[in-house]
Amino acid sequence: MPEVEATAHTESVQGVPAPIQKLPTDVMQVSDTMILLTWIVFGVAAFCLHKLLWKPILHAVANREKSISDALDGAESARKEVFASQIRSREMIEKAAEESRTMAERAAREAEASVARADRDAKLVAQRRLEEAERAVAAEQRKAIEAVRLDAAMHLGETIENLLRQKLTDEQKRVYQADMLKEVRI
Secondary structure (H helix, E strand, O other): OOOOOOOOOOOOOOOOOHHHHOOOOOOOOOOHHHHHHHHHHHHHHHHHHHHHHHHHHHHHHHHHHHHHHHHHHHHHHHHHHHHHHHHHHHHHHHHHHHHHHHHHHHHHHHHHHHHHHHHHHHHHHHHHHHHHHHHHHHHHHHHHHHHHHHHHHHHHHHHHHHHHHOOOOHHHHHHHHHHHHHHOOO
């Protein structure tokens, strides 16, 4: 296309400086050279933007996507780990509860056995002490009987001696001795 010459007539506008008013009014002149230069500048600008901005931006976006993906994977693995930890803790709690129940039952059985053993031992000790007490009572009883016999023998001896001093008949002596023996009971 041939270059178009400016043929427009300009009118002066009040308040606008004169040098600005002298500028051509047809600023956008389209020509083949202008189109070619525009495409060259656009290509250079696109190439520079591609090399200097687009690749780093894509690289940063890719890194950000990778970090987000890694974070999501980490969160998922952490969620799985927490879930597994919760399951393990529940199992440990259940196991501890079962062990405590078992220990309580065993302690109750041992306590019953211990009480039964202590009861049996106490009964044996009480039986032995009772037997010892009965033997001691029997021994004391024999001693008392022996003491009473000795005392009775002494009284009897004294009585006989008194009788012998009193001149009693044999019949009177026997009656007197029988009366005395009736009084002494063992």
